[in-house]
Amino acid sequence: MTDIALSHRPSPEAQKARAVLLGRSRWGVAEIAFWVIAAACYFLLPTKLSLLSEIAILGLLALSIDLVLGYAGIVTLGQGAFFGVGAYAAGLAAKYGAGSAPWSDPVIGLFIGGGFAALIGFITSFLVLRGSDLTRLMVTLGVALIVDEIVNQTKWLTGGSDGLQGVLPSAVLGIWDFDLYGKTAFIYSMVVLFVLFLLARAIVKSPFGLSLQAIKGNPLRTRAIGMPVNGRLVAIYTIGSFYAGVAGALAAQTTQFASPDYVAFHRSADALLMLVFGGAGHLYGGLLGSIIFRTMQDVLGNITPQYWQFWLGATLVALVLFVRGGILGLLSGLRDRMKRKGDAA
Amino acid sequence: MSAKILLESRQLVKRFGGILATDHVDFTLPEGARHALIGPNGAGKTTFVNLLSGVLTPTSGEIFLDGVNVTGWSARRRAHAGMARTFQINQLFADLTPLETLVLTISERENAGWSWFRPVGSRADFVDEGMALLRQLGIEDIAHGRVGVLAYGKQRLLEIAVALAQKPKVLLLDEPAAGVPEHEREQILDVVAALPDNVALILIEHDMHLVFRFAKSISVLVNGGLFMEGTPEEVASDPRVRKVYLGEEEVNV
Numbered sequence: 001m002t003d004i005a006l007s008h009r010p011s012p013e014a015q016k017a018r019a020v021l022l023g024r025s026r027w028g029v030a031e032i033a034f035w036v037i038a039a040a041c042y043f044l045l046p047t048k049l050s051l052l053s054e055i056a057i058l059g060l061l062a063l064s065i066d067l068v069l070g071y072a073g074i075v076t077l078g079q080g081a082f083f084g085v086g087a088y089a090a091g092l093a094a095k096y097g098a099g100s101a102p103w104s105d106p107v108i109g110l111f112i113g114g115g116f117a118a119l120i121g122f123i124t125s126f127l128v129l130r131g132s133d134l135t136r137l138m139v140t141l142g143v144a145l146i147v148d149e150i151v152n153q154t155k156w157l158t159g160g161s162d163g164l165q166g167v168l169p170s171a172v173l174g175i176w177d178f179d180l181y182g183k184t185a186f187i188y189s190m191v192v193l194f195v196l197f198l199l200a201r202a203i204v205k206s207p208f209g210l211s212l213q214a215i216k217g218n219p220l221r222t223r224a225i226g227m228p229v230n231g232r233l234v235a236i237y238t239i240g241s242f243y244a245g246v247a248g249a250l251a252a253q254t255t256q257f258a259s260p261d262y263v264a265f266h267r268s269a270d271a272l273l274m275l276v277f278g279g280a281g282h283l284y285g286g287l288l289g290s291i292i293f294r295t296m297q298d299v300l301g302n303i304t305p306q307y308w309q310f311w312l313g314a315t316l317v318a319l320v321l322f323v324r325g326g327i328l329g330l331l332s333g334l335r336d337r338m339k340r341k342g343d344a345a
Numbered sequence: 346m347s348a349k350i351l352l353e354s355r356q357l358v359k360r361f362g363g364i365l366a367t368d369h370v371d372f373t374l375p376e377g378a379r380h381a382l383i384g385p386n387g388a389g390k391t392t393f394v395n396l397l398s399g400v401l402t403p404t405s406g407e408i409f410l411d412g413v414n415v416t417g418w419s420a421r422r423r424a425h426a427g428m429a430r431t432f433q434i435n436q437l438f439a440d441l442t443p444l445e446t447l448v449l450t451i452s453e454r455e456n457a458g459w460s461w462f463r464p465v466g467s468r469a470d471f472v473d474e475g476m477a478l479l480r481q482l483g484i485e486d487i488a489h490g491r492v493g494v495l496a497y498g499k500q501r502l503l504e505i506a507v508a509l510a511q512k513p514k515v516l517l518l519d520e521p522a523a524g525v526p527e528h529e530r531e532q533i534l535d536v537v538a539a540l541p542d543n544v545a546l547i548l549i550e551h552d553m554h555l556v557f558r559f560a561k562s563i564s565v566l567v568n569g570g571l572f573m574e575g576t577p578e579e580v581a582s583d584p585r586v587r588k589v590y591l592g593e594e595e596v597n598v
Contacts, residue, residue: 014473020466206464
């Protein structure tokens, strides 16, 4: 039937169609600008480097939720668990590996943190394969509560509620030491975020990434066209856990500390909130959301220390009620409208 | 007339609680078949198709696809073995474009769905095949629009295109023209009539016009059981069928 078309050279229409598909993975001006500005912050805001590192780390955590929720449609309230597992794994590696290279190297620590989180993510991914959004919400929340309790109860290992002390990562790749001004921490966090972002970008633009969006859209049909739906969901949930684990590892290394606060429920909830703020399913939503979230926290916290959460809540309610798809949803809506106006003129 | 049997059910039964939705159905579909499955509302047509395609598991009985017992197989495995279907109610990916939908289906068929590093569209042969399918169904002009905002008739055509992209041996069409406005109906009838000969087709349909135009053989299902089987002429002239089915149709008209 369609084999006839295959033996010929692709038609001009097919070549044009291919250009349209490939065009979706090309870098836009706004995208390039985003990363240039992010890098320029090193020079523009030299006194805020610690805050910026924290934003990058939270952005990475929100990005991990975007992969799982924004693309594959798995609702989760437990991403903080993987963040915490990554933080403690990397923190312990730095603490007990101190001096014995290469185990104390932060880059190795990232893989240890990400790896442990991915392992837990892989095991628990089978729990979120079935069931409704509500079931998944409860299952991911339950897993996070279990991890939280384990961290609190294994005082001999984690330091319990006092947190993990003595996390002293050695110089990054044995060259760049962490400094008091947070210069190394900022560059290190940004490079890790950028590299993982590139990887995430490749994933979501690939056939694998498209299949996740299809599963989110209609699981019944994806099975009917012969797609291994469960395998795909396990894969992205594990990848998302790895990302969250790396974010946690970064947090432990740059703050030289890990505490139960890293696995607490509010960690998961905040990260989800950031993603919803920025807009899920665009990759940049979590990054923008973390910038806005932390900036609001900082600015409002200075103006009205008692009430900043009130304004945060009010903004969230307004955003969810009046703008579907967060800030990026608002922007892409405006762009479409302008395009239509341009076409009509 | 001893064509190879591509699809067969033996004593297929499906019970939902006390209801016998599929009642010991023996059914065979030879290569190149143009077979219609008809019956009054609630006769169990869609249940039967869901059993064949693997959406539902039978209570008892067996299903063979190209000589292989696939009774315990998942829908996914049956799809890879050559079974494709369309749905009575559109089951499409609203946020994808028609071309993306087809390229995705082709990647899965070719086991390239795990590919994660090269962007969608890097396989020129997949895109070319997807465009050829859109052209074949006369919807190439909407290749890049969002599926969710397409006209209903176009979505019905895309349903068929997705199933064809699987290069099936057996294709189950579940009421392809259901809910399509009159002026778009003809396009769907033409597409169904022009489907490739090497695919064995089962058409489930209420529309007698479409059934008699398209089918070379017909099975009538009543209360989950096979009521009779024959050529369109035999079925149309059978007084019992007229009574249980066609008669009812006349009342409706």
